[in-house]
Structure formats: structure tokens, C-alpha cells
Amino acid sequence: MPFRDYQTWYRVTGSLDSPKLPLVVIHGGPGCTHDYVDSFKGIALATGRAVIHYDQLGNGNSTRLPEKGADFWTVSLFLEELDALLHHLGIHHRYALLGQSWGGMLSAEHAVRQPDGLKALVIANSPASMHTWVSEANRLRRELPNEIQSALLRHEQAGTLTDPEYLAASRAFYNRHVCRIVPWPPEVARTFAIMDEDSTVYRNMNGPTEFHVIGTMKDWSIVDRLPLITAPTLVISGRHDEATPEVVRPYVEKISGARWVVFEQSSHMPHVEEKELCLGTVGEFLNSNDLP
Numbered sequence: 001m002p003f004r005d006y007q008t009w010y011r012v013t014g015s016l017d018s019p020k021l022p023l024v025v026i027h028g029g030p031g032c033t034h035d036y037v038d039s040f041k042g043i044a045l046a047t048g049r050a051v052i053h054y055d056q057l058g059n060g061n062s063t064r065l066p067e068k069g070a071d072f073w074t075v076s077l078f079l080e081e082l083d084a085l086l087h088h089l090g091i092h093h094r095y096a097l098l099g100q101s102w103g104g105m106l107s108a109e110h111a112v113r114q115p116d117g118l119k120a121l122v123i124a125n126s127p128a129s130m131h132t133w134v135s136e137a138n139r140l141r142r143e144l145p146n147e148i149q150s151a152l153l154r155h156e157q158a159g160t161l162t163d164p165e166y167l168a169a170s171r172a173f174y175n176r177h178v179c180r181i182v183p184w185p186p187e188v189a190r191t192f193a194i195m196d197e198d199s200t201v202y203r204n205m206n207g208p209t210e211f212h213v214i215g216t217m218k219d220w221s222i223v224d225r226l227p228l229i230t231a232p233t234l235v236i237s238g239r240h241d242e243a244t245p246e247v248v249r250p251y252v253e254k255i256s257g258a259r260w261v262v263f264e265q266s267s268h269m270p271h272v273e274e275k276e277l278c279l280g281t282v283g284e285f286l287n288s289n290d291l292p
Contacts, residue, residue, distance in 0.1 A: 001088045003081055009061035010054035010085060014044030021096045021119055021290050022050040024085070028101030028125075029195075030073070030217070031202030033060030036191040037100050039271045042279050049286065052089065057081055058201040060194055070204040070216050078106050086117070096120035096286055101243070101268065102206075105222065108251070112228040120289040121231045122282055125243040125268050128250035129221040130213060136244045137211035140177055148172050161208045170209050177242040178210070178268040185272055210242060226254035233258040234285045238266030238273065259285070 001008045011034070016022060025040045027033060034053040044051040055062040056078055065072070086092040094117050099107030104126025111121050127133035141149065148169045155166035179188050195202060207214040235251045235258055237243050245262075252260045261281055263270035270278040 001085060003057060003084050006057055006063035006065070008054060008057060008063075008081060008085065010052060010089075012050055012052050012089070013041040014048055014050040016050045016089060016091065018048050018050055019290075020047065020049040021094065021286055022052060022089075022091045023096045023098055023286060024052045024054075024082075024091075026082070026097060026099040026103030026106055027053075027056065027059075027191075028099075028103050029059065029202050030056070030078075030102045030205040031059055031195060031199060032102070033191045033194050035060070035194070036188045036269065037103075037271060038187045039275050039279065040098065040282070042275070043283050043286070046279070047283060047287075049283075050091075052085075054085060056201070059198075064198055064200070066198055066200045068200065068204075073201055073204045073216065075106070075109055075220070079109055082106065082110060091117070093117045094119055096122070096289065098122035098124060098282065099126060100124040100271070101126055104251075105220070108222050108226065108229065111231055111233075112222065112225045114228060114230055118231045119291070120286055121229065121233045122285065123233060123235045123248070123251050124271070125237050125241055125248070126251070127243060127247045128223050128226065129247075130218055131221065132247055133243070134211065134213050134218075136247050137213075137242055140242060140244070141173060141211050144172060144176075156212065161212075173210065173242075176267065177240060180240060180265075180267050180273055188269065188272060223250045223254065226250055227256070229255045232285075232289050234282065235260045236270060236278070236281065237262055238268060238270050239264045240267040242268050 097107045104123040151169040205215045205217045233255045237248045263274045266273035
């Protein structure tokens with residue numbers, strides 16, 4: 001899809017001619033790729049519902065822009081890109097969104113504008129406030145073994161965040177609170193490998209790691225605007241999620257009628273860790289909102 005002077009890659013699984021509500025899946029990061037949320041295409045394969053994945057600008061198969069600085073990578077940029085995709089596909093009058101992690105934050109930013117076409121919203125493993133996210137991430141970090149905590153702190157103080165020891169210590173956190181399937185499934189590993197190649201968006205908007213947020217999103221919050229969301233909403237998270245109950249609770253408490261499902265054997269990726277149960281839960285929610 002042409003977007004500004006660039007290209008946004010997308011893929012449709014299923015048929016856009018289906019009478020069922022088309023689902024747009026928005027990946028996290030900021031700066032990940034569609035690969036790690038690829039499993040949601042199973043909803044299309046099981047029901048015939050169109051499921052659309054895309055790589056946000058700067059990531060994956062879309063135009064990479066490593067020369068762009070922090071002032072380029074904004075929430076408004078990605079909202080504009082999402083609007084462009086909905087119109088490009090001709091579904092802007094009737095669609096559902098599923099946003100995972102940062103994708104849920106972007107979905108919420110879209111939803112507070114009360115677009116007429118948004119008929120269902122899934123917020124998956126997403127913070128409503130980055131201050132709460134960082135506070136909880138550092139609480140979880142303090143539960144790591146002492147030697148891992150020491151390695152993290154030592155390299156952060158020295159500024160050696162690309163040292164193999166620091167990366168290994170960070171991976172210990174990720175294996176607890178991001179994806180508990182070890183080794184990571186190929187589609188999850190693929191996303192992180194691509195981010196290792198080009199971390200432009202993640203580095204500018206988030207920072208070097210999940211618990212060291214120093215990018216442009218560090219003060220982001222949507223908590224006070226959540227009552228503006230009118231679309232039927234499903235909130236999902238994992239029992240071991242870096243998006244802890246404290247992190248996701250504002251979505252549940254401030255969006256009228258929101259339903260919350262916690263996956264007991266999952267961390268940040270129930271769609272991978274408890275795939276069948278997660279996809280079934282999302283599928284049932286979408287079925288309940290398949291009104292003409």
C-alpha cells in the first residue's frame with residue numbers, strides 16, 4: 001500500500017467479501033513485526049473471517065527508515081497509517097481491531113476518536129500508562145535472580161547495553177514475562193531477529209529494553225481518555241505477563257462494558273503460549289459482534 005512516500009506491507013487471510021467482521025491485527029513494539037502475531041490468521045482459517053496483518057512503517061516488510069529520528073516516529077504517524085490501510089482495503093465502514101502490546105495502545109488511540117466503522121476492539125497485553133508499565137517492569141525485574149539483576153545494573157551504569165552478558169540477562173526477563181515457550185517459536189524468534197537488524201522505531205519510541213524506557217513514549221498515557229471508547233471491548237492478558245493486572249486494569253475499569261480474560265499459563269503472548277484457547281476466546285468475542 002502506498003503511504004506518504006513509502007510502502008506499507010499487508011496480508012489478507014480469508015476473504016474481504018465475507019459477511020463476517022474483518023479483523024485488523026496491529027503488532028507491538030513499537031518496532032516489532034507481524035510475524036510474532038501471525039497465529040491470529042488461524043481465526044480466518046477456522047471461520048472464513050478476513051484477518052489482516054501488516055508491518056507498520058519502519059518495520060519488517062514495510063519501508064525501513066533508519067535515518068529518521070525521534071521526531072518522525074509519532075503516534076499520529078501510525079494512526080494515519082492505520083486509517084490509510086482501512087480505506088485502502090475498503091473496510092473503514094465496518095471492521096474490528098486487535099492490538100497487541102503497543103498495538104493495543106495504538107488501537108485505543110484510534111478508538112477514543114469514536115470512528116463509526118469500529119465495531120469491536122481487542123486490547124491484548126497492553127499498558128494504558130507507560131509510567132505504570134515501567135514501574136511494574138522494574139518490580140518484576142527485582143524478582144529475577146540476584147546475579148541477573150546485578151548484570152543488568154552493571155551494564156546500564158556502564159552504558160554497555162549491547163554486551164552479550166546484558167543481552168543474556170535481558171533474555172532471562174523475556175523468558176519469564178514475554179514468551180515462556182523456550183526456545184521461542186520460529187515466528188517469535190523471527191520478529192526479534194528482524195528487530196536486531198533494525199531497531200530504529202523501538203529505540204526511538206521505547207528505548208533499549210522493556211524496563212529501560214527512555215524513548216519518546218516514556219510519558220504516554222491514555223488513562224483519562226479511555227471512557228471515550230464506545231466500541232465493545234475485550235481485554236486479554238497473561239498471568240505471568242509483563243503487562244501485569246495493574247498495567248491493564250484501566251482498560252477494564254474505564255471502558256464501559258469491557259470484558260477481561262486472563263490466560264493462566266501465559267505471559268505476554270497468549271496467542272503463542274495458549275494459542276488454541278486464546279484464538280477461540282477472540283473468535284467468540286468477534287462472533288458476538290458480527291452484526292450487519
